[in-house]
Each structure stands twice: as structure tokens, then as C-alpha cells.
Amino acid sequence: MTYRVGIDIGGTFTDFALLKGEDVILHKNLSTPEDRSVGVMEGLGALAAREGLSLGDFLGACEAIVHGTTVADNTLIEMNGALTGLITTEGFRDEIEYRRGFKEDIWDVRLEPPRQITPRRRRLTVPERILHDGTVHQPLDEEALREACRKLRLQNVEAVAISFLFSFVNPEHERRAKEIVTREIQNAYISASHEVLPRAPEYDRTSTTIVNAYVGPRVTAYLERLVTRLAEGGYRNQLMVMQASGGVMTKDYIDGAPIRVLASGPAGGVIGSAHCGKAKGHPNLLCVDMGGTSYDMSVVVAGEAPAEAGWNMHHRYLIGVPMVKVETLGAGGGSICHVNAGALEVGPKSAGSEPGPICYGRGGTRPTVTDALVMLGILSTDEGFAGGSFRLTRDGVDAAFQAVGDEMGYGAEDAAFDCWRVVNANMSQGVRRTTAGKGIDPKDLVMLAYGGNGPAFAAIQAEDLGITKVLVPKASPTFSALGTLVANPTIDEERSYIASAHALDLDRVRQLWHDLSERARRYFTAARFTPEQMRVNYQLNMRYPGQNFSLSFDFRADAKLGDLSFMDDGFGERAIALFNQRHMAEYNHIREHEVPEVSGVRLAAHVTTPSPRVTAGFTASAGAPVPAKHRRANLGQGFGETPVYLGRDLRPGMAVPSPAIIEETFTTIVVYPGWTARVDDAGDYELVKG
Amino acid sequence: MSFELNRKLAAPRDPLPTTATIDQVTADIIRGAFETVCFESATFLGRAASSPIINQSNERNAAIVDAHGRLAMGAVGTPHLTFVNQMETRWGLMNLDRYDWGPGDVFLANDPDHGGGHLPDYCVYGPVYDDKGELICIQTLQAHQGDTGGKDPGGFSLDATDVFTEGVIYPCLKLVHRGELRQDVFDFVVRNNRFATFAGDIAAMIGGVQHAVRMLDGLIGKWGAETVKAAINHSIEHTERRVREEVSRWPDGTYEATVLIDHDTAGTRDIKVHVACTIAGDQLTVDLAGTDDRPNLVGVWNTFANSRSYVMTQVVAAMDPTIVKNEGFFNAVDIVIPEGCIAQPPANKPAALGSFHPACEITEAVCLALSAVAPERSQPQLYKIGMPNAVIGFDDNGMMWMDQGVDCRSMDTSAVQGIDGWGSCPNALGSLILSEAEDAESRFPILNISREMTTDGGGAGQWRGSPGSLNVKQVLKPTTAMAWMVSADHPLRGMCGGDDAIPYTNHFEVGSPNERQVAHTAQDLLPEGAVIAYQHGGGAGFGPALLRDPEAVKEDVLDEYVSPEAARAKYGVVLTGSLADYTLAVDHAATEALRADMRAMAQAAE
Structure with a gap:
């Protein structure tokens, strides 16, 4: 028997998904923030015990351990990364501070600046200049560079980002600078922009490189520790790490650009959703993940969650590497309900998990969304919550909502109901903003809801958006761990190349794709994959002249790595036709008389690895379900006695009519009026309107 | 095309008649939905447009104006554009029959003398009707165009003495009639522009408006026209109330400021903008009396609608940023602009450069005046x-x-x-x-x-x-x-x-x-x-x-925002150690002594 293990570390819990043949076994244990690898090893020990094996035998039988880590995100949240310096082209010291003019709030003149990773004293410049065509306009001044190193040494920097103009076209200066900095500043972590994000423009690349340098030492040290522990424990294969692009890759690859793990947590959930949706016949999904502090939204089209390398702002820094697009709204179970100048607002402040909502009984005093669900009877104070680990209390909840109601001029239950309405509206608007500009109408999608709080709101929100079907997988509370098992080893990289589609230098395009292919081949081979397993999408980024946003599309999908035989004299014309097709799909128009330009060459290489099987269909038949109890609840149409079903009582083939509440381990599903919940052959829920 | 027209355009508008009543939360939910329509519309434009100034610089704005011409809800983009668009649509609204408005229509306006800003700021808008044919609101999209078909590329003519020099003027031009593009009109507009990419921009603006109108149709269908109208009224009233509450917390009085522009484009020096902000209870009045009105000035004429907008941009900055931006601000704040001054020019004056100056000096003067009452929010926008x-x-x-x-x-x-x-x-x-x-x-x-x-x-x-x-x-x-x-x-x-x-x-x-x-x-x-x-x-x-924390000055010197010389001369901070070696430290005793001397000298000079 061989195993595959997916591990996702959250703030409170570390989730495990063990793939054993076609079976998936889920496990959770507490995270160990001091050294997260400890919690990982504990969980693996528990899984081994469950299989009746020693840890060594178990790890020896593991064909792959796949891991999603939040170390990079936490470093940025806590701003405790490496003391970082920047070396850049003379004249361009302050791009990172200008942020291309961007400010997060155009109305609030009291908006605080982002904490600087590289304050001006640690941003040093050297004379050098490469032009847009790669020619050297001014040679690298190595003496000036050594002087810059001396200044950074004096400031005890631990990491150095190097970002020169047009290094993505000609990296000669950056390479040389990296050699010199390596010698001059011993033990510093060095990050060169042409290696981290080889594309224009300079702010995007510099910001990404700086953050990479900042989080790099922590991420690599953590992964190193984990790899060592796993090896000591008996694991003999490479650790695979989840990337924000939705693919996984080896630690060696991640070491080259640790920033690729930033924001990878949500990506796992989206990849898991895509897999689940596709298997159940729903390739176009709106994925919503409502946890304690946030509401994450993403779109899956044709079974894919495309990674976009655009204006990805994370923790107030631009991260330009490809990421599965996940929009986040400050609307979670812990979001606080309050009155601002006569208007009832929910969030963005959150009670988090400590002290958490009032109903957690851990000292929370401000009413939250979870408290509103208690007031509305959707969540129960009777029995275990979050899998039985503790019980919710109503003590203090009524009084807190009464205080809100006093300001609004009505009672506590009305205040709780309005809190529910407002958070619903916020989420619906959030979804619309997520799909905005993408030519996607939410009503054409199926919603897939996960996270502890998602299923309590899913159907009502779906209704608001015109969506008529919602999937709630039984495993939804541990979806991110499952997602790491679904994700394929993937390398998705691009190189800048700007030229009119009528004046393409095909040799250059060929060379860029060749270089990208060789990089992918090297890492895949080291991970013991064979060339036959490697499949490639050759992609182009194109735009009409003057457009800022390029569109990516497959020029050749699912091809053999390194096989560029499709490149011929008709390449440019085919590129134009494919681009126009893509533009039409995205914007509903094309510009017949304009010749588009190529802005970049991209290669997405992957290897398909075994995924958990997802059962679909409704072949089972079962009798009518019987509610375990009734409780007074308000599901949007006033209070009434509402049947409550227990998830463990429900069988494939059963249909739960509305109104109803279904209590599952770690989550509660609401069947709003007009909806029906059906249990499919896998035991997953499908909520259907009508 | 007269001061009389300006008076009509700026006159306060009544709430929309409606049979519905609405609660705060429902009104907020509808407002949120409207804001999202604007967001989608602006996003559509930003991504589909071909000119860098729209798709790269983001100089665009989406807003919803109600059937009475009030800025209703949801403005996304640039504040300076946000507060103009209702004035341009009012001209169209005053001429509904003349221009044969109907469902599916899309219009273009940019006329400085008919409620517009300067010519490059094209406003494309589409009316939204309910199923009974009643006009409910208008979706507007504004974007700065790279050219206007005038004498100089870009539309900024340094020597323009009238607006005709600057480009082609559209008071209210129908681009789409009942859902059908008027190809002849479209081609005419496109022809009057130097840039090949313009056709894509204007098409993207039309597409963005149509996209929004479809969404608004859906919202009106869902909530009902009467409820939507009630939500608009509620939102505007709520904003007015909040603005007045803010003003009532400020001390009564008149606070004045004068700001000078170096010269107009012909070299006439010291162009004056004067602002008096008077607070009486919950009423704020911003009066530009005393602002330059020399008729021979060149290039420094800001349109009436723009002047109102630039006043409001700063008033808004001085208040709680969570107040919803809509007509309620204009209902709460009286803006008085003398006819004939550079902030309300006679007809046909050039308008392009006025959007820089005196527009920004109007904003600056408002900020200076309000710094007396709202110092914590006094950053000139x-x-x-x-x-x-x-x-x-x-x-x-x-x-x-x-x-x-x-x-x-x-x-x-x-x-x-x-x-x-x-x-x-x-x-x-x-x-x-x-x-x-x-x-x-x-x-x-x-x-x-x-x-x-x-x-x-x-x-x-x-x-x-x-x-x-x-x-x-x-x-x-x-x-x-x-x-x-x-x-x-x-x-x-x-x-x-x-x-x-x-x-x-x-x-x-x-x-x-x-x-x-x-x-x-x-x-x-x-x-x-x-x-x-x-x-x-x-x-x-x-x-x-001299009140700056000396340690902060030291940090500024380390970051080379401030030189060691200026640390001493401007901040009175005495530093020891070396900047080159990052060993700077504040000599607190010497700093205190130096600052005391500097204060004494300043007092003596006074």
C-alpha cells in the first residue's frame, strides 16, 4: 500500500488528508505556531498509528507528501521577515515607495502608509543601464556596487533584493551583481529580480523581489526543518509544496522563489473545488469559503482555476507571480456588527478566534455574525459546535444585539436579522466584484460552499445572485488539505517579450519557450518524473497596442515538453486569431483594424498525479429523512419552528425539504425556503432551488 | 450656455416621488448594489479600453444619477470626476424630448458650457427605465481622452482663447438609439480624434454603460422602481444629515484663504483664488468671492461644474470618509461662485488647462480654510x-x-x-x-x-x-x-x-x-x-x-528625506555621529537649546 498525504496548516488547526488507494481519510490536530513542523509530525504520527504502522514504515510507504504553508503570509502579517536591502538602478531608488501612485483608499486622507520592508536607507542604487532591447547602455559600476554592499553590511541586512531595469530582457548585470553581493555580504539571502519575476514593469518586479527576499529566509528555513524531520522520520521522496498558482512543486524549486507559496492556502481550496465540481458535472463554479475572519471568493471556469499574474496586492505589496485569483472580503463568522452614524455595518473588524464571538464564551463582548446566527436559531447552543470540541452559549448575545437595536430603534432579534441581511448583501456585492470585468454572470455558475460558515449562507446568497444550485461537500471544512492532494506538480512561468504580432522574432519566441521548458524539465526530472509524464501548455500574453492588461491564452495546449514543431510561418497570424478569440470571450468585442502585440511568453508545465476520487450522481434511493428535532429559527422569512437534521442520519438519495437546518461536523447547512437539499451518492450535498 | 443656464443646472433638485417607504438597512443594501454596478462598469471600461490614460492610469469614473439629475449613488474612480457628471446629464434631462430620450439610448457629453468639465473628460451615459417606461436613473461613465480633435494633440492648447480651439464639443449627442449604434455618429466622433485607439475607448465606454444599464434593469426588476427610488432618496438624505452633523461639530465662523497661481499661460502674474468657508450651525458655505475675474486671462478658466467638483473634493476629504458620496453633499453645502470669475467663466472660454489651475488652487484654498476646523483631515487633494x-x-x-x-x-x-x-x-x-x-x-x-x-x-x-x-x-x-x-x-x-x-x-x-x-x-x-x-x-x-520629534528627524536624515543641514536649520535638531556610518544620534540637550534660540529669533522677527 502506498500513501499520499496532503497537509494544510491553518492558524488554529493543521488539517491532513490521507489518500489511500481511492479512499480519503481526514484528520485534524492543533497547529504548533512555535515550530509548525512539530504539529505536522504529530499528525503524521497519528495517521501512521491509524494505519497500524510505525511512523518510519508509514513515511517509507508515502509516495508523496504535499504541503500548504502560511509561513510567508504570516511573515507579512506580522512584518517580522528578514532585514532586507534593495540594490537597484541609479535613478530608481523610490519606485517601491511610489507604488505607481496607488493608495488603497482614495477618500481617507488618514490612511497610514504600508510598513516599509526596505526603508530608503536600505534602498541603494548603482550606475548601470540596460535598454528595452537588451543592449547595455551603461555598464555595471562594480565599485559602486561594492560600496552599496558595504553600506548594507553596516546596516546588518540579512537579505538583499537586486532589481535592475530591463533585467528580464538581459540579466547580465543582475547576475554579476548577485555574484558580487554574495561575496560581499556573507550569509545574506539574495534575490535577483530576473529569477523571481522576469517581466515588466519595474514596480511589479521590484516589489515581488523585495517580498521574496523578505519572506525567503523564513520559508526556506521552515521547509528545510520540515524536510529534515521527514527524512529523519523515514520519508524518502521530495516534499511537494503548494504554490499560489494552484500547482505544487518541490522544495528545491520553491527555494528559488519562496514567494510562490504566498497566498497558497486559499488556492488549495479552489483547486479542490474545481476537482470536485468537475467530477460532479459542474465545471463552472463560484467557490465561496467563509471562515472566522474572511470570505474568500473565486471562480472556476471549465474545470480550471486559472492563475493570473497581474495586479495582485497582498498585505499592501504587489506580488506579480501567477496566483489563483481569490478575492477576500472582511466578512466571516467573527465579523463585528456595529452602528456607524445610523447605518448598521458588519466588519471589517473581526473578533477573530480569540476572543471570538460572544457565543464562544471566551470573553468576546461585541456581537458578530456567528452570534447573529445563534440569535436567529441557525446555530444551536444545545450541543457541540465545531465537531463537539466546545459548546456555544447565548449568554450576553441578546444584550449585545439589544444594544445595537437600541441605536437602530428596534429589538435584539431585528438587529441580528439585519446583521444577517447586511453580511449577505456584502458577500453578494463581493461576488459581483469578483466576476466584474470577466464577462461572467454569476447566475451561470454553480456555487460550491466550504469553510465553517459558508454553508450557512450559501443558498440565500446564491438566490441573491440568481444561482440555482449549490454544492456543499461533506469534506468542505478541510477542503484546503484535500486540495493539496488534487493539485498537480506545476511550473508556471513567463518571460517578457514585447513585439507586434506582425513583427515577431520567432527564433526569440522559440528560445524563450525552450529555456522555460528546460527549466521545467530540470526540476521535474529532479523530482523523479519522466519526460513522458510532463505536459505543457505553451501560452502567449497578448494585448492591443496601448492596453495595459494582457490576456493569456494557450497557443498549444497539452503538448509534449520541448516539442515546438507547431511553430511555423503562420505563427503570427494564428496568434492574432487566438488572441482575438480570447478578447471576444473576455470583452465581447475585437478591434479588427488593429494588430495586437505579444507582451510575454508563458509556459505552464505539469505532471498529472493521482487525485482523490470524487463520486457523483444520484443513483441511490432512500426514504424521507427524519428530523432529529425542531427549533425556533428565522431563515429569512420570520421565526418559525424549523426541522433540524443531523448529517450523520442522512443517507445518499435522501432529500431534505425546506425550511431546514442540517448540522454537520464543523459546519451547519441551511436549507432556505424554496430550496431542497439532496444527498448524492458520495454523501455530499446539493442544494437546489425549486 | 450662460450664467442663467449654470444657475438652472446647479439648482437643488427635489427627491424622487415614490409610494414606497424604506428602512435604513434595505436602503443600504440597494446602495451597495448600485455601487457594485458602478464598480463593474468602471472595471469593464478599464479593461476594455485601449488608451493608457484609461486602462493604465485609470482616469475614469462611474456614477449613477437619478431621474432628477441628482448624484444618486455609487461613484467609483476619481473624486474630481465624481462630482461633475450629474451636471452634464442635467442638460440632457432638461431636453429629454428635444433629444428623443428612450430605453436603450446612450449619449455622449463633454461641453464645458453645458455642465461639463474640460473637453477631454468625455461623459457617456445611458438612461434606465422601469417596465412602465418611467425614467428612474442614468448610468454615467467618464474617462479622460487622449485627444479631442482640437488644434493641439491632447486638447491642451497653451494659447487657446476659446473652447473651439481646443476640440469638438458635444452638449448631448446620441450614440446609440434604442439599442442600435448610430454608426454615422460614431464614425464622426471617431474621425475627430487623432488616436487610432480612440475608437476602442469610446466603444468600451458604450459597452460599459450598456453593461451597467442591464444590471440596473435587473435591480429595478428585483426591488421594484418605487423601492429603488425610495432608496435613492434615503441615501441622499442620510448623507446630507451626516455632512451637517460633521459641520455642526466645527466652530462657527468664517475662515478665509487666498492662493495664488504664478501666472496664466500668457504670462499674466499672480492669478488669485479666494475662498471663504463660513460655518453657521450645521451649514457650511464655500464662497469664492474675490477670485480673479480679469477677462483677458488665458488658460486659467475652470468650468463652473468643475469648480463645484474641486470644492467638493476637498470638503469630502475633510469629513469622515465613510459618508456616502452623493448629492447629499451638495444639499448640505452651499457653494457660491461669482459669475464671470475664473471659477465660473463666461461662455466659450477655453477650459482644458483650467482643470489643472485654478481648479487645484480652489481645492487648496478650501483646504487651507478648513484646516482651522478640521486639521486632522487637512491634506490638499x-x-x-x-x-x-x-x-x-x-x-x-x-x-x-x-x-x-x-x-x-x-x-x-x-x-x-x-x-x-x-x-x-x-x-x-x-x-x-x-x-x-x-x-x-x-x-x-x-x-x-x-x-x-x-x-x-x-x-x-x-x-x-x-x-x-x-x-x-x-x-x-x-x-x-x-x-x-x-x-x-x-x-x-x-x-x-x-x-x-x-x-x-x-x-x-x-x-x-x-x-x-x-x-x-x-x-x-x-x-x-x-x-x-x-x-x-x-x-x-x-x-x-520645531515641534517635530527629534528622533523622527534623525530617522528622516538616515533615509535622506532630510539633509543633516536641514535637520539643524529647519528642525533645530542637533545630531551627533555619522550619516555615512549610520551612527547618527540626537543630542537632546543641544537640540532643546537650539530650538529655544530659534523660537526666540522667530518671535523677535515677528
């Missing part, structure tokens, strides 16, 4: 740059290109009480994304040499203005460069005792025998290899510099 250096040339195929100079830089980012100036620009401009060297150089024969902040380039203060940048670039082919310089004699003013920003300066052909400073305007042919250097003015300080 403006751009003191006369005009970015626009560089224009022709490619090998004879097609024109223009680098509009919206480069990454730092300018005008003043401190507010408690926060040093930071970033590239004041918040109001924070959604405009600036051009990068690697993009520009791939497109234009330009070499960017430097764009770093200048040490001591920000106004000193208890909180420090962000230093302005020196943007230096070289033209690699012969090109035309246009410039209009201001804010050299009269730089951005400090607040509440803070120092002014440094002056703007601009040099052409730097390092050559022809090196010259642009004193007021330039429209020069530059030879290949010429270098131009624009020193931006930076932000002004807030509060007296």
Missing part, C-alpha cells in the same frame, strides 16, 4: 504641477505618439496631523496608476534617467511633507515637448504652521549649451538626445517644524 511634460513625436510610419508624462513620481503629498506625507500623490489621486519606465520605453523613443525623491524636497513640519521627485528623461528622437509651469513662485502651502513645499522647476535640454529653465510655457522642438528635467514640488508640512 490636488496636483500643483502646471502640466506634466507632454512629449509628442511621430513613428517611422508617420503615426503620432504621445508620452503624456504621467510617470511614476512624487508630488504634492502633504502631511496631515499625525501622519507624514507618503506615497506618490494625495489620496484622491490614488486610483490613478502611473506609467513605468519599462512600459514607456518599450513604446516610445524615450530614456528615463531618474525619478528619485529630492532630499529636502518636502515641506518641513511637525509632520513632514513627502519630498518631490526629480524626473529626468531623454528623448531619443527629435520630439515636441509641451509644458506649462506654475507653483514655482507660489508652491503648495503648508498647513497649520507647516512649511510650504519646494517650488516646481522644469529645465529643457539639460547639460547642453541650450539648457534653459521653462519659466511659464514651452512648446519646443527638442533635438535627439535632449534631456528634460522636472522637479516636482513635493508635499507641504503640517504644524511647526
